[in-house]
Amino acid sequence: QVQLVESGGGLVQAGGSLRLSCAASGRTFSNYAMGWFRQAPGKEREFVAAITGNGGRTFYADSVKGRFTISRDNAKNTVSLQMNSLKPEDTAVYYCARSASTWTLNVGVSAYNYWGQGTQVTVSS
Numbered sequence: 001q002v003q004l005v006e007s008g009g010g011l012v013q014a015g016g017s018l019r020l021s022c023a024a025s026g027r028t029f030s031n032y033a034m035g036w037f038r039q040a041p042g043k044e045r046e047f048v049a050a051i052t053g054n055g056g057r058t059f060y061a062d063s064v065k066g067r068f069t070i071s072r073d074n075a076k077n078t079v080s081l082q083m084n085s086l087k088p089e090d091t092a093v094y095y096c097a098r099s100a101s102t103w104t105l106n107v108g109v110s111a112y113n114y115w116g117q118g119t120q121v122t123v124s125s
Contacts, residue, residue, distance in 0.1 A: 001025075002024065002025055002026050002098060002114040003024070003025040003026075003114075004022055004023070004024050004025075004096050004097070004098065004114055004115065004116035005022065005023045005116055005117070006020060006021070006022045006094065006095065006096050006116045006117065006118060006119040007020070007021050007022075007023075007119060008020040008021050008119060009094060009119030009120045009121045010120075010121070010122070011122045011123075011124065012086055012121075012122070012123055012124070013123070013124050014086060014087055014088055014123055014124065014125050015085060015086065016086050016123070017082070017083060017084045017085075017086065018083045018086065018121060019080060019081070019082050019083070020036070020080060020081040020083065020094055020096075020119060020121070021078055021079075021080050022034070022036075022078060022079045022080070022096030022116055023076075023077060023078050024077045024078070024079070024096075024098065025077070026077070029074055029077040030053050030054065030074040031053055031102055032053055032098050032099055032100070032101070032102060033050055033051060033052050033053055033098075033099035033101050033102060033103065033104065033105060033106070034050065034051055034070075034072060034079040034096060034097065034098055034099065035047065035048070035049065035050040035051075035096070035097045035098075035099060035105075035106070035112055036048040036049045036050075036070060036079075036081045036094060036095070036096055036097075037094070037095045037096075037097060037109065037112075038090075038092035038093065038094045038095070038121075039092055039093050039095070039118075040091060040092040040093075043092075045095070045109055046061070047061050047107040047108070047109075048060070048061055048064055048068065048081070048094070049061065049064065049068055049069075049070040049081060050070065050099070050105040050106065050107070051070045051071070051072050051079065051105075052102065052103050052105065053074075053102040053103065054074075055071065055072045055074070057103075057105060058070050058105070059105040059107070061107075063089075064083075064090075067083065067084050067085045067086075068081060068082065068083050068084070069081070069082040069084075070082075079096055081094070081096075083121070086121075086123045087123060088123045088124065088125045089123075090121060090123050091121060091122050091123050092120075092121060093118040093119065093120050093121075094118060094119050094120075094121050095115055095116050095117075095118045096115075096116045097109075097112035097114060097115045097116070098112060098113065098114040098115075099111055099112050099113075100112070100113050
């Protein structure tokens with residue numbers, strides 16, 4: 001069973017930065033693309049960023065492009081999301097997820113078959 005555990009959330013002022021991390025169990029971490037999603041109260045879970053199994057390609061939602069950076073360390077089984085220039089509309093619970101694919105960067109929730117428990121990010125104005 002794959003387990004994903006997020007950390008690094010918190011409260012930050014607008015314009016500030018946070019770095020989220022996700023630790024994954026299992027020996028085949030590098031075989032799978034990873035993604036970050038977020039869900040604000042009353043809204044559907046939405047795609048934020050994804051990275052291929054070897055870390056060679058990334059993809060971002062338009063709303064975070066240029067502000068957020070996804071990265072991974074396959075030796076440590078971790079994936080991170082560096083969030084800069086945060087805005088109040090970035091407030092949400094952030095989830096990391098493991099894709100069923102190695103190379104395809106999917107934006108749909110259904111393409112990911114393992115999820116973490118989420119970490120709250122709150123950006124005050």
